[in-house]
Amino acid sequence: MKLTVLVDNNTIIDQYYYAEPAVSYWIEIDNKKILFDVGYSDIFIKNAQLLGIDVKEADYLVLSHGHIDHTGGIEPYIDYAGKKTKDISLVAHPLAFSRKTYEGFGDIGTRKRQKEIETYFNAHLSKKPVWLTENLCFLGEIPRKNDFEAKEPVGMVFENGKKKPDVVVDDSALVYRSGKGIVVIAGCSHSGIANIIEYAKNVCGSEKISDIIGGFHLLNAQKVVLEKTIDYFKSCEIMDFHPCHCTDLNAKIELGKHFPLQEVGSGLILNYA
């Protein structure tokens, strides 16, 4: 599997790509091309062009969850891909298109609702895991089993005409079954990075973890949350760590005391066996 970071909060020194506080990855595996999240704006298209990637050639568009820093690029993508969108399977949790708001920020959810999305893409919305290729799986709804993650709502969500605190039940991730263990590819980990890893292990029937990449949702995290996350990571066999996006500097410093962290930025290319 080859994973190219199209968009991240960071850039890498001497590599001239655009960045924004958002996520978009391009994944090539088993002769399929997967676009995982589309960032906040159109820069994923611009960076892809600079990297020699044509994002309209995607077989799948996977959305990690329905926040605008992961889905804001849908409109520019529709404009760019034109009729090609009909050939692209959009995979996401069914609640990724609910209206979401955050006090002081207004609407923070996907700009297009499910019905509109279905007019452009071949939509496959699922709470259950979906194997996109022989070795790459969209995890669907993540069971929240531990006592320290996914406790705080992120603004409000409108479902069936009712407004309620949003625990981002639509938050999901991808898992790749590599020869060296699983690779977990997260968007924002609102469901908890430990919960995601546990479920990914379960779905793949594998204990070994080759890499975890993405936002770990450790943003102004309480000390106890950081400690329990570190304890959890210590209990696993994890070879590589690529925390980014919504993993803040303090979390990286704390994680870095225990684990060999690697830098992530727009343009980073990772190859997995």
Ligand SMILES: [Fe+2]
């Ligand atoms: Fe995010």
